[in-house]
Amino acid sequence: MIYQCTVDMIKALKVEPSDKPDIYNAVYAWNVKVLKVNRRNLVYLMNNASKLSIILYGMTAKKFKDFDDHVRLGVRTILKDCGVETPIIERYIEETVRQSLPPEEPESNWGY
Secondary structure (H helix, E strand, C coil): EEEECHHHHHHCCCCCCCCCCCCCCCHHEEEEEEEEEEEEEEEEEEEEECCCCCEEEEEEEHHHCHHHHHHHHHHHHHHHHCCCCCHHHHHHCCCCCCCCEEECCHHHHHCC
């Protein structure tokens, strides 16, 4: 998956942002933002193509180390709830590659 992260999210993941790929499919790109709600971390992911949203609440430092696993579980859950068949979900998960990108246009990417 291609993660377009806010600066706070990059700090939470403790990763260095990579360069934006020249060509990528927006179906595999997700905007990622971290917020504090009730003194807990809430991670908000929104797909660039479909605007499908996933919320991961209560993320701790330990959970940020397994961020990809939590995102995959969230994607599986939300797509299954939307009625997508399991083989299609698994193919989507397999075709994703992890990258971290800072957002280019934060206001337009978040769809406010």
